[in-house]
Amino acid sequence: MSASYSESSLSYDSESKIQQNWIFLLDELDEADIVDHLFEAREITRDQIDEIESKPTKRKKTEALLKFILQKKKQKLYDVFVETLKIDYIHVVDKLNATKVIPAEPKVAPYDWFKDIPVSKKQLALRESDASRFSNCFGSGWEAIMYSLGIKKTELELELENVGHRNKQTITNLIIRWKQRNGKSATLEKFMNTVINSSVKLTRLSLESQRTSVTRRVEHVTHHLIHITVEKCALLWYQFLFYLQCLL
Numbered sequence: 163m164s165a166s167y168s169e170s171s172l173s174y175d176s177e178s179k180i181q182q183n184w185i186f187l188l189d190e191l192d193e194a195d196i197v198d199h200l201f202e203a204r205e206i207t208r209d210q211i212d213e214i215e216s217k218p219t220k221r222k223k224t225e226a227l228l229k230f231i232l233q234k235k236k237q238k239l240y241d242v243f244v245e246t247l248k249i250d251y252i253h254v255v256d257k258l259n260a261t262k263v264i265p266a267e268p269k270v271a272p273y274d275w276f277k278d279i280p281v282s283k284k285q286l287a288l289r290e291s292d293a294s295r296f297s298n299c300f301g302s303g304w305e306a307i308m309y310s311l312g313i314k315k316t317e318l319e320l321e322l323e324n325v326g327h328r329n330k331q332t333i334t335n336l337i338i339r340w341k342q343r344n345g346k347s348a349t350l351e352k353f354m355n356t357v358i359n360s361s362v363k364l365t366r367l368s369l370e371s372q373r374t375s376v377t378r379r380v381e382h383v384t385h386h387l388i389h390i391t392v393e394k395c396a397l398l399w400y401q402f403l404f405y406l407q408c409l410l
Contacts, residue, residue, distance in 0.1 A: 178263040179263065182264065186254075192220055197211045197227065214227050283350070284349065285351060297330045304333055305318060
């Protein structure tokens, strides 16, 4: 093979084409048809080939080869792999080339917008009217946020009962209670930092335990991209941002 190859790291598109066609590749390929060509191109050693071929079945050997390609993270290795497939597996090459790569999830920090608010604004005292408006921004998991504010479970349950199990009113009253307990230190910054830290923990736990059902979306709100976990999300951050901008 006389083609010239890139010496860069494995591209996102190349990695995705393998991942998105994983089962198809396991079904179609035989690593024995491929490894010698990779060896000739100096992209794999004999010891690495022996490790791959030590697997008990053809499918396991092919799986080991694909994992090797992904783990090496070399674009040249992928390119040589695809070039080799053109010899006996042109239909596989066609499928890889035709694969519509799923776009990478944007690496957007969901709470960076709060850092941009001036310190003088962050130090504003939280008002009771703010508590009512903020209560609209909470989704499922709001109870854990209240606990992070120092509200006890018995307090929360009693407040729910007192207001007829209306979540919005319960949240409003509990935020007001937090404000009263903290006095002058009940600032916007203190409130938001507590809420953000708790939400981060909840989202991490949700992603770990609900990985197959959790979906995400990106909302563009007044020049800020905010990353939102749709299911099991403790807060509707775009509402928080919208209200804070109105407030400040």
